[in-house]
Amino acid sequence: MFFKALRKKGILGMNRRVGDYILTHNERKKYQLVDNKITTYELCKKHNVSQPDHYFHVTNIGQIKKIKKDLIQLKSFCIKPARGAMGNGILVVNEVLGTEEEPEFDTSKGLMNIKKLSHFISDILSGLYSLSGHPDQVIIQEKIILHPVFDNYVYKGIPDIRFIVYKGYPVMAMLRCPTKKSQGRANLHQGAVGCGINIATGHITNCIYLNNSINTHPDTGKELKDLAIPYWEELLVQASKCYEMTQMGYIGVDMVLDKNKGPQLLEINARPGLSIQLANSTGLIPRLELINQQKSNADLKSIIAFCQSHFNA
């Protein structure tokens, strides 16, 4: 039939993802732990999972006027909606220029004056970028500094590493490198490069860009398969810990590498996408079914060892 090839490769489709994994392993009431980045942040603190610091939160429009001074003092930071998704409503401020009275912000969306920046923040508050369209909160977050290993693997912005963590097992991973096309954002459908990663070693195996296989970064021309991700085991451990932290069985864990602070959790996703299979050129189902056969009380160390020995490709 039509779907024979997909079935043979063990590709996880949208319906099965929802029916067999998300609905059955992720309890509805736990979603708020990950759908709101502020809640996730507090949870991480409790569980010793490191995250970029939140300097402060903006919760109502009246506050916007008062934070001008604080923002100028921060020099660099990242503004994001607490309940955003897919890179919407994220603004990275690299530097503050101009005078104290009339500051100019050098951002990922070009130079902005305080009026433009305030408008951006109030848009987030009004719910423009939130998942549901309901009023939202704004996070002023520590800016992540690009780890030198990624030099020339990104056009601008920060790459992130997506893990599919099933019952605590990191079963598949992919590196997402921003491009010119994705405007510095690390989302595949916006034109970021997706690189499959060998779980055993952290080496890049296979890459896609706009649904096509590639070998070199489209903007910099750098050979992608040369890249091996440092701190790999620590990344696996941190990703695995997110299961214990959220008690959700099927999640997407987004990690970043900071130049100074090393592996950091960026966000957790309760409905992770399926493109990771394209990046790895492998279906998820065989790996997920292998995990189903494992005992559920394995310790962190043996979980990582299991994944490294079985997903070595």
Place this chain on the structure above:
Amino acid sequence: MSKIKTITVISLILLPLLLIYYKVEIKKLSMIPKSSSNEWNIELKYNIQDMLGPTESTKVLIPVIESVYNQTVKLKSIKPKNSYKKIELDHKSLISVKKEIKRLSINYQLKLAESFYGQVMKAPNHSFNKKQYLSLNDFDETNLKSLRLLNTKFNFDRQSQLERIRALYLYLTEEFISTDESSSIKDSLELYEASNFVKAQILMALARINKIPARTMLTYIIEDKDNSYHLKKSYVPEVLINKKWLPVNVNASTFNRIAEKQFIVNRDVSTDFENTTAKALHTAITPVMINQVDSQEYQKKLSTVSGFLSAISLHRLSPTLQNVFLTILLIPIGTLILAIGRNIVGLKTFGIFTPILLSLFFLETSLLIGLLFFAFIVILGFGQRYILDKFYLLAVPRLSILLTLVIISYAFVGILSTQDNSFVYTGALNYFPIVIIAVFIERFSIHFIEEGPWNTFKALIGTLVIAASCYLVFEIYDLKVLLFNHPELLLMVIAFNIMIGSYKGYRLSELIRFKEFRRL
């Protein structure tokens, strides 16, 4: 599937099938009852405040539709109750309404005989002032001059009254083109084209010039347009020959006969009706509820078969409500199409139920206007991003501006619809489409901001495909009637939804998404 699920699905499918089997096979009720006779429920709504009073302006007179010629009429109800007074005049009945009453709605049940040929007409059973029907006072000099001139050209001499009327009828039906624009009698005679009303007036005037008493009747013709019915105004002159009134149907081209789907509202518009209510009549009579299912008959049959079935039958509802439910019962079918489109085909849509709402919008307005308006809103939705973005507006006021613009253009459509040859059907202009559009704009804008233009475009196509499929299915009249008669079928829809909801296979769209894997 789990056992409980399987049992649920099977019983949800079997139950309605058994019930229908019982009704149709054992009790011999019809599966899809259809009307056998030309019977209609008609609701006329008058905007009393818009009507000009006859002389003193506190009251308005509305004629009551009566049984005459091939029509048998039953007055079912007048709402609001006690707001009117019935007046029996020597030759017709009227309803008198005080102008404080804003709206009056009259419900009739009307039966039209299939054919009117050969039927003997009743002699007028009332006394009347013959002079009134010979008067030419309503026509001004220039018009009369052209009419008289025309009359001389016929060289009527020894011809009988009937022969004269016949000649005039043939002249008007064969030489004249019908137009929607109304011009003076004189111009119409010169151009050989006349509006419906003017044509009737010409014949009436010529009859009177020939000393034949004549008047003009207001009638409606029931038109079947895309499975819904509309009323079209048409005027029929009536002449008195040998003490019998004779309809001279110059507009429907039937001599001595009212057409098959035509009924008479008022037999004398020139005197008290057309003059006083011309404008309000045009806008105040809303299209009509037609009960093609022949509810009463069916309900009667049902009650002889089973008191229970008749007690829970939707045929108990009033005609207006029946019409509402004919459409509402289709919505679950729409959800089924939606579920298939999204979960099996893999189409993207704005929001979940937006496509179904949209298809209702199409039903309400017609597919063409629906699509045009839809395209307009999409352009507006894309355009606002580039224009309103420069103003740095908060999200909610921005959406409000968008909605305001839509309302303004909607008002524009309303104005267009008053044009005589407008293609916009006024009945479609009510709150309902705006509610749908408001929901659509909100979903559309959020989608645009969250997912960018390309994904918005994909969702747009998905939404349109599902909305259009729903529209096409909703247009199947027999399906409507089937569901109306056997609403238990909706249990099957639930069963199918459980089945689709349990489908864990691939979506058709995933063949494209994962095409890499098919090549390997």
